[in-house]
Amino acid sequence: MESSSDDPAVVLARFLAGLNDIWIKAGPPSYAEVEALSRKFATPVQGRTLRVEELKRSTLQRILSRKGKTLPKWPWVASLVTVLRVIASQNGVAPDGLGTLDEWKARYEEAWRRFHGRPREEPSSTGELPATGELSATGERPATGEIRDGAAVRGEPREAAASGAPWRVPLPGVRDVRPEPRRPGSRSPGGPQGHGQVMEEHAGLHALARRFKTAGWWHRYRDVVPGWAELYLDLERAARLIQAYEIQFVPGLLQTPEYAEAVIRLEHGTAPEAQIKRRVELRMLRQKRLLGPNPPRLWAILDEAMLSREYGGPATMRAQLEYLLKVSCLPNVGIQVMPLSKGGYAAAGGPITALRFAEERLPDVIYLERLGGADYPTGPADMLHFGQVLDRLSIEAATPGETRDMLRRLCSEK
Numbered sequence: 001m002e003s004s005s006d007d008p009a010v011v012l013a014r015f016l017a018g019l020n021d022i023w024i025k026a027g028p029p030s031y032a033e034v035e036a037l038s039r040k041f042a043t044p045v046q047g048r049t050l051r052v053e054e055l056k057r058s059t060l061q062r063i064l065s066r067k068g069k070t071l072p073k074w075p076w077v078a079s080l081v082t083v084l085r086v087i088a089s090q091n092g093v094a095p096d097g098l099g100t101l102d103e104w105k106a107r108y109e110e111a112w113r114r115f116h117g118r119p120r121e122e123p124s125s126t127g128e129l130p131a132t133g134e135l136s137a138t139g140e141r142p143a144t145g146e147i148r149d150g151a152a153v154r155g156e157p158r159e160a161a162a163s164g165a166p167w168r169v170p171l172p173g174v175r176d177v178r179p180e181p182r183r184p185g186s187r188s189p190g191g192p193q194g195h196g197q198v199m200e201e202h203a204g205l206h207a208l209a210r211r212f213k214t215a216g217w218w219h220r221y222r223d224v225v226p227g228w229a230e231l232y233l234d235l236e237r238a239a240r241l242i243q244a245y246e247i248q249f250v251p252g253l254l255q256t257p258e259y260a261e262a263v264i265r266l267e268h269g270t271a272p273e274a275q276i277k278r279r280v281e282l283r284m285l286r287q288k289r290l291l292g293p294n295p296p297r298l299w300a301i302l303d304e305a306m307l308s309r310e311y312g313g314p315a316t317m318r319a320q321l322e323y324l325l326k327v328s329c330l331p332n333v334g335i336q337v338m339p340l341s342k343g344g345y346a347a348a349g350g351p352i353t354a355l356r357f358a359e360e361r362l363p364d365v366i367y368l369e370r371l372g373g374a375d376y377p378t379g380p381a382d383m384l385h386f387g388q389v390l391d392r393l394s395i396e397a398a399t400p401g402e403t404r405d406m407l408r409r410l411c412s413e414k
Contacts, residue, residue: 221279255283351369
């Protein structure tokens with residue numbers, strides 16, 4: 001004899017089976033991976049946080065192995081669904097195939113009604129995840145009522161699965177790192193740092209470049225490469241994933257020759273024409289690897305303001321916008337724009353670049369370029385901070401599809 005569909009044991013088993021199904025569809029990930037990612041989203045970035053609960057391994061194992069006697073609480077379920085959608089997008093799986101938060105909320109409400117024999121009452125406190133819509137920086141539902149599910153996956157799930165777009169992957173070296181207080185008198189990550197000091201403090205990074213046999217590939221252009229940029233060029237050449245946030249210029253790996261010349265002249269306008277030409281050539285050489293066989297993945301977030309600055313004039317800027325639109329369709333390139341309408345957001349400082357290498361045990365490299373120099377923060381607190389900022393940017397920026405629509409609109413206006 002079959003059990004009634006309202007039998008609490010059956011209701012619970014079916015609901016937990018659904019959670020196990022999407023766990024498998026998303027990867028399946030390990031308990032440690034889910035716990036680490038949930039903890040990352042639950043940690044405030046500059047005083048702001050997603051409303052995501054930390055999903056402890058012991059609790060995950062107990063609930064998903066069906067050892068519990070009742071339905072897990074809704075905020076826990078919503079946090080799990082959110083994190084699994086992130087992991088699915090990283091693995092090239094369409095997150096919507098796991099179900100949206102709206103769908104899971106309806107499923108949860110029905111399971112609750114059948115399990116308890118009554119509708120669930122909404123909690124009066126503010127501690128619960130939003131039932132529908134996007135998780136904003138404060139964890140509240142957007143005031144407009146616009147529903148954008150999958151808050152932690154600001155991408156195009158179906159398109160991602162089809163194109164293999166490289167969605168943002170949390171930095172592996174910082175997932176389980178807790179911030180350490182900065183020692184009094186220690187250097188700020190954005191503080192001055194000369195080439196000699198970089199060489200002394202980051203000898204390991206130079207050894208890393210030598211290990212990949214990329215050190216000095218640019219030597220033919222050493223007359224136009226500043227000392228502080230040498231290490232970055234070596235490491236960029238070895239990277240398998242390049243993540244960049246830029247506020248003023250289109251990233252060098254995405255510039256057209258005309259745009260590159262225009263921005264190079266801003267800083268080196270008095271240099272001989274031969275040097276200007278060589279700087280442009282070097283920038284185009286960097287791009288060849290991105291467009292060639294076995295290319296690295298590039299994920300870039302651009303501030304919308306840069307797209308309105310006509311470096312080189314209207315024709316040059318239009319060509320640059322068209323090029324961005326073109327390369328954004330490549331399977332190894334993902335581009336997002338941070339809209340002006342967003343107001344303030346996590347990275348209020350300057351550009352950030354993160355480099356990841358093929359060997360998982362190798363640390364990621366954070367590169368912070370500034371006027372006349374660059375820094376490579378390596379401390380646990382710094383690595384955690386910049387990893388969180390990049391995650392936050394990927395959540396808050398326009399999706400790749402919205403970005404392409406924006407680029408098309410800007411092209412038509414030029």
